[in-house]
Amino acid sequence: MSNRSTFLHRNFLNLLTFSFLFLFISFSKANELEALLQFKATLQKSNSNAFDTWTKEYAICNFTGIVCDSNQNVKEINLVGQNLSGTVSFDSICSLESLQKLSLGSNLLFGRISDHLSNCTSLQYLDLGFNSFSGEVPDFSSLSQLKFLNLNGSGFSGLFPWKSLENLTGLTSLSLGDNLFDESQFPLEVLKLEKLQWLYLTNCSIEGKIPEGIGNLTLLENLELSYNNLFGRIPDGITKLTKLYQLELYSNGLTGKIPEGFRNLTSLAYFDVSSNKLEGDISELKFLTQLKSLQLFENQFSGEIPVEFGDFRFLEELSLYTNRFTGPLPVKIGSWAEFKYVDVSENFLTGPIPPDMCKQGKLEELLVLQNKFSGLIPENYVNCSSLIRLRMNNNSLSGIVPRGIWSLPSLSIIDLTFNQFEGPVTLNIGEAKSLAQLYLANNKFSGELPDTISEASSLVAINLSSNQFRGNLPAKLGELQKLSSLHCEYNLFSGIIPDSIGSCVSLNEVNLASNSFTGEIPASLGSLPSLNSLNLSDNKLSGEIPARLSSLKLSLLDLSNNRLVGHIPDSLAISVFNSSFDGNLGLCSDNIRNFRQCSPISGTSRGSRTFIFCFTAGASIIILSLACFIYMKFRYNNQDTSMNRPDSWDMKHYRALSFSEEEILRELKTENLIGKGGSGNVYKVVLHNGKQLAVKHIWKSAYGDGMSFRSGSSILPKGKRYSPEYEAEVTTLSSVRHVNVVKLYCSIMSEDSYLLIYEFLPNGSLWDRLHGSQKIKMDWMVRYQIALGAARGLEYLHHGYDRPVIHRDVKSSNILLDEQMKPRIADFGLARILQVDAARDSTNVIAGTLGYIAPEYAYTSKVNEKSDVYSFGVVLMELVSGKRPVEPEFGENNDIVQWVFSTMRNKDNTVNIVDSSISEALREDAAQVMRIAIHCTARLPALRPNMRMVVQMLEEVEPCKLTGIVVDIETDKGKNQGHVQ
Template sequence: MDQRTQVFLLLIFAPFLVLANHQTGGEDVLGLNSLKALWTNTPASWGTPDPCHNGWDGIGCTNARVVTLTLSSMNLTGTLSGDIQQLSELQILDLSYNKGLTGPLPEEIGSLKKLFNIILVGCSFSGLIPPSIGSLQELVFLSLNSNRFNGKIPSSIGNLSKLYWLDLADNNLEGPIPVSNGGEPGLDMLSHCKHFHLGMNELSGQIPPKLFSSNMSLIHVLFERNKLSGSIPSSLGFVKSLEVVRFDSNMLSGSIPVNLNNLTTVSQLLLSNNKLGGPAPDLTGMIHLQYVDLSNNSFDASDVPPWFSTLESLTTLKMESTQLQGEIPAALFSLPNLQTVVLKNNQLNGILDIGTGDNPQLELIDLQNNLISAYNGGYNGTLILVQNPICTGKSLSYCKISNSADVISYETLSKNCVPSSCTSDQVSSPNCKCAYPYEGTLVFRAPSFSDLENSTRYKELEKKLTDYFLGQQLGDSVSLSNVTKDSLSYLRLSLEVFPYGQDRFSRKEVSNISFQLSNQTFKPQKYFGPFYFIGDDYQHFAVETEVPSESKKSSNVGIIVGAAAGGSVLVLILLLVGVYAIRQKRKAKRATDKNNPFGKWDVNKSSGGIPQLKGARSFTFEELMKFSNNFSEVNDVGSGGYGKVYRGTLPTGQLIAIKRAHKESTQGGYEFKTEIELLSRVHHKNLVSLVGFCFDQGEQMLVYEYVANGTLKDSLSGKSGIRLDWTRRLKIVLGAARGISYLHELCDPPIVHRDIKSTNVLLDNSLTAKVADFGLSKTMDDSGRDHVSTQVKGTMGYLDPEYYMTQRLTEKSDVYGFGVLMLELLTARRPIEQGKYIVREVRIAMDKTKDLYNLHQLLDSALGLGTPLKGFERFVDLAMMCVEEEGANRPTMSEVVKEIETIMQLAGLNPNAESASSSASYEKSSPKHPYSNEAFDYSGGFPASKIDPQ
């Protein structure tokens, strides 16, 4: 080989060598390296050459392009460079809780046209919010709260037609609220936005009447503690979707608009600490009001308004210093949910009649500095009548000031274990394990309750947080403490999340947890109201492998020295380079195919766009052949209309179930796409886990965890050989309900399964229920949150009649199917058997005056009818509520879960036990194939035979 040939080969193969080492788009690498140069404390993984190929922490990629940058609570310091515009495919930007990030947002952020989520909560960014942000037409979530931004709100934000969440609170923003004018956009154009969170700023001027209109979708309007003046516009009364309204601590004047009375869905109304005048407002029509604070305004002197005694949902009434006069009606204190009444500094007089004082929730009545002359009642809570005639010259208990504590003494307790003695840096978790928790503060901006000492609410929140993070295997447990309420009535709680299965979090886990909270993915109970989270820096990340920064330089030096050694050595090097480049090119192609397994996805043929995944593993066809012993007959464990299911074993020893589609399957493409998209982002112990998928060599395969005991139907029919008594059935139905409830209420957007039935509930070795088969599932996005209009699909017998008639799908359609499943658990009969429909049969036979509701002839004998079935009647009542004809009359799945938990307690069972049975405690004969079953599908309104492997 002559020298010219050697040089030619070098020129040919050198570019391939570069491509083999760098798969991420060049502009993305440039942008990220620019950020890295400006930031300190970046993860060690940012020292590797390739962000996508080498897996930089906080970087998510699709097709070798950076689409997510999420690095919250990483203790980053520095500024945000204009070079961020190089990340042209970026969709999510989350740098929250890095207080060391300072300086302005670069104008170039407006170049990232695919951004739909910007979360920069709790940093120290300052300067103006760049007007270019209004060019991000895909933006759905804009959260810049708790920074140091100043200047005006850019009117260009009004161009963001898809915006759902706008949070600019807790900054130094000033000037007027922008509305459209003469071609200039404004916030009034955000007709799809549900959240205006603009409190704790310096906004001034009047509230433009144009800001609100009847075509808006707002549920939260929060403008507390600004400098707004003028009157409250009557246009506010046109926004019928409102739930929380805060204009307190401004300088508003004039009368409260009469048509605010039309806002029947508002539950929290805070207009205190203004200069509002005119007559005291009539709130009679606001029937869902729970928390009302109109204190410190200048209303005309008037008697107590009638609505004091009629708002059944009222928990908190505050109208201090509002010139109220006359007697307080005794009926006020009989409102069933009332917790706090503060009417001090008024002219209330006469006899105070609290009645029998039998309202256990009523904790505080503060009437100091009024004209009350007498008191009747046996009230045992805190009553303050200081500076009333009744207290002249007396030292009674209610004639003394009683200050409520600023800090509520609530702290999460250990769960039936002895707290561990940990090192100085570690903390003992509620499960008594020493660990380094991730900490932060939850801030609730408008809670609808005021009984702050009621620990039940915090326990419910604690349980919901624990279930949420445990379901995703992110957190082992959570702890709440330091409950306080500040001068703005914000409720603050310290939160600790403890790691799952280890003593500390990885960077990815911390970023994931904080994103769930900052992105509002986690939904607390509604009565806590709108919230935000401020995370602390995490100091105890799992040890990362440091990357030697000089390794590549040393390699380059070696090549230069070798090249200089002589022509013979150079020939050898060039030959090696050529061979290496060819091999690396092939390796890069294989890696690209693996990173982009859907490169050959046919959008038209496969019923929809390319699947969007969140972490599912891609298997090659050869790998799955090996794991299943060439799809041998001995590993064939079921078949159906979709295809066959094979048992397999991963190299780790984990058993898997491989669902292989028939190539001629007409439904396979859509179901394949739906299942991998949904199951790749949902994680709960009562949902079957997706291990991965294969889209290779024309094959479509889904890989699940292997669920050894098959379907619930197999056990009810006797095929599996497992005997299910009453207690086991209760535990199984609770597990299934929890899985469905997770889909409805903890997924964002929520998911409707659409095919709840006994063949889609699998039982593992411990008889833990796992909901399976998401091929027909639908997501409920915000644009169609109440329902989705869609072609009717489901299984005959379980199908919601309201959905079938209207084609309007809601979560209540799953509730109906679950109700049928509950009846199937009682009877072990198919929903439709010999022309008889189980729901109708139970309704006809039911007689609540007789034992077991007169259902003896329908019940499965395996229930153990010779022994008392504790909770049976409530179980039947719940099932029949679930199968009500109208969805509005059915409970939600979270309500179903709570009721089943109560039924289990009546039966002497622990609803939080790990499983329905230990693996050794149930009787079982020779099992059948666990994935074999037969059902009927009702797809598109036409019945068709179907054998469904899951």
């Protein structure tokens, strides 16, 4: 063959090869493009432009979130935090043969993960964390190249395939925490992953002991096993992990001491073993000079705090509270470290407060309460402008509080109660613009309360009780518009009570008892809308009781031991306040015994008076006999109430009452029955003055008949039994004061009957108005106001107390509506107040109603505030969609939450699931609330907002204010029309 022929032949072959490669690459690119577009088609975006470039007009390698290798093949997909929702098509993704990294974390992805994920055999990095997937985790055995695996907070449940991890020997990071996996022993398969640098197994239902073999993972820099069911000792093997930077074992049941050799962990910066049962001293920690955060609280540690802590240069967070530590705090502590907070409360520490904990100017919280500290507050702290919380109560501190403390600009709480401080509150307290709580009770403070305190405009609570303050209360006290609690009892205050106090519109309780106040009771107190408790006893007050006090809804009133004169207002002259006026010889009342009558009969002869007296007595006997007859007839002829009348009743008042127990009892008859529940009947009672009440009668038969049952650890005899529902309802409602929570007026108990008397709500429940026989047509403005009001009621329960109140049965039938369609949270039969010392802030009793129960109930039985949030999210879905929580159209074993998630694909679909009866102009507003409902019903509790956040979100989507919206109410009695403004 000639040279020319050879040359042409070679060129032909090269051209053929090039053409083949071109066609192959083009075909490959087409396949990759098709795979990416198929992946995109299964997802949706919300407020994101992630897919704007994912079109055929752009090269694949220019797609947002796509990284290509040198051959222009897709190497990485990174779409973290893009607000994507929908199900993931792993069969299309795994057809990308060069794909090494897939990052889809922090989105709203849901559904089950298909087995096609096992085809992604080239993956080295997989991040699916913080999503809302369901079902079990698929087998990972085929992903042998994987180095990074993050499924944290992704919504998975069931059994985790621990066995499949044995093939992933190259893993350096494994994060599986915050999922509702079935309980399992510590997975020994993990101990074979010797290249691990990061292991996060917090809150994934692991139980048993931490194995000694944990020491094999010598490359570990981060180990987190918190919030599981681990017990036993911390294994000695952990002391071999010398590269550890972070070690978290909090909220388990670990016991024993910190192991010897712990000093070897010299790289440790973050150490948290709080909320366990560990004991012994902490001398092993004095060698860990790199520590930044040390959390040992809620254990049983003892001994002294190592003096070496004073030389730690990096320590920022120190929490040692609720242990048994003794001795002093190291005097040099904080001299070098930029402390952010120090909490050594509830120990047995002694000696002075170290002077330098805020030396670096970063300290925000200094909490040393309930110890035995003595001496002065060091002068250095007047320069601590970063300080937000200062709590030194329950110690033996003394001396004068440095002047600059009172005016610290960021300080929110000063709590110095139960010490021996003396001297004045200085004028500069008016500069404390952030101060909300001022607690100085049980000290030796003296002098006058400065007028400038009225300039501390953020004050919510003032407690100055049991001191030696004297002089007048500041005349401008009324400028404190946020003040809700004022306690000045047991001091030497004198002069008049300033009339301006009536301008403190948020006041809930006022106690000025045991002082030397003179003059009249300010009538302005009667204008305080929230005032619930008023104690002015043991003063020198004179004049008449202002009639305006009658308008208050008080649970406590004490005006005893003053110099008051005149008529006791009839609305205050009730049995619950019988002793509230003692020691005022000038008072009179026609209603309270032991007080002289205000209107004696005059202008009649002695004989006439005798006749009137006899006539009155005779008439009283006749009336009493008639009442007894009616009562006996009621007793024997009205058996439908299931109550045999006992000889005595125990009636407890929680608010001022205008009725007696007899008036309640005689109205409990069949014609007044308005509802039946699992625990008893509900009656509507109309009083003689026209006031309407609802009475819940809890059946004794629900808890056994004629038998004692246990309450706590004791056995209550017959005649002193309390049903669980009765205790729960009374405990919760008797202390609640909120416009969106139903009012409990009193309770009545006998040996076989439990009665709760609360306000009557004429429009029934939200369930009735949305789904029941009393269903009405409500436009969005009405529904929105119901949603917001109910949210505010729950917010108060969760955040308005020192301990959150968990309702545990939030549902539309427990949201009652008044005559203006304003909501009240009701039926606290399942509520519990979380115990302060509850290690996990949860209870272990499954309760609630099908369709509203949070998913964690089924797996862990753990109930907390986030469980209420889930249930409230279901209520929001009812309000928006008009559908019940469980409907046949949702499919077998599905509820409204699953239906909403599966139906919603984009913004338009969200609008489409809005109730068709809602006007077109407001449907987008309703759709916004549906999005809030989706947040509330996140499968993982940690991803749900708290109720305070829910209220804020609802307030942000308030629809345009409209008036004159008609609410058509259809009842069995016909059609009525009302107007909601």
